[in-house]
Amino acid sequence: MQRAAYTTDSLVKRWLRHRLKCRAPLQVSMRPYSVFPPVDSEEKKMLDRMMRVDHAGEYGANRIYAGQMAVLGRSRSAPLIQEMWEQEKKHLKKFDEILAVNRIRPTALLPLWNVAGFLLGASTALLGKEGAMACTVAVEESISEHYNSQIRTLMEQDPDKYVELLKVIKEFRDDEMEHHDTGLEHEAESLPGYWLLKNAIQLGCKFAIYTSQRI
Known part of the structure; x- marks a missing residue:
């Protein structure tokens, strides 16, 4: 036995x-x-909205770079665009994981951002390298400002409590600002009608942020 x-x-x-x-x-x-600390129901709703729109933003950015590469993939600008795209892929992968681990529903508008992002990237790339860089500047500036807004909100709530989430958002914000500066360094502002295009794209970004938080 x-x-x-x-x-x-x-x-x-x-x-x-x-x-x-x-x-x-x-x-x-x-x-x-798993960057969420223990939170109550109201905080969970706030964080869910934040992560939902951040995921949508990174998804849209990936589609924009995909559109740019579809047009400029054989140009001298291709390695630069590909490098920025690789960083965006890492951002999206991380937000995919955050949503899965914390059981957050992505925005229902992803199919729309899939098409809209690719068309935006491809259409501006048809204007040449300067067009692609102008699009990059406009989009990355909008995303950086949105990340800064989230950082301020979390800092006002409790910086110690949200230290891990703040680290992720700050890292991504810095990457987006690097892309923004890269676009300026590569003659984005030399595109005829640059300011008009930039303002139009950023207006679209504000609409995408507003709707992705809610739908």
Whole structure:
């Protein structure tokens, strides 16, 4: 009887080790994106809105760069656009994880931003490198300002409580500002009608932010 009990106990331990080994990659993958501290229902609603619109923004930015690459993929500007796009892909992946871990519904408007983002990127790229850079400046400036607004809100709430989330948002804000500055360095402002195009794009960005928070 003792031998049988020992054998059964060993089998249980082996099974538990196997389960932990199988689950380890999932835990490691998800942990960095669990950036929400314990919150009440009102705070959860606020954070859900923030993450929903941030996810939508990064999704739209990815589609814009995809549109630019569809037009300028063989030009001298392609490596620069691809480099910025790779950063946006990392942003989107991180927000995908945040939404999944915290069970946040993405905006129902993603299909619209899928098409609108690609068309915006492609149409401005048809104006040449300067057009693509002008679009980048306008979009990244809008996203940076939106991230700054979120940072101020979280700092006013409790900077210690939201330290991990603030770290993520600040990192992404800095990347977007780098893209903005890159666009200016590559002659965005030399595009005829630059200010008109920039204001039109940023008006669209404000509409996208407003609706993505709510729908």
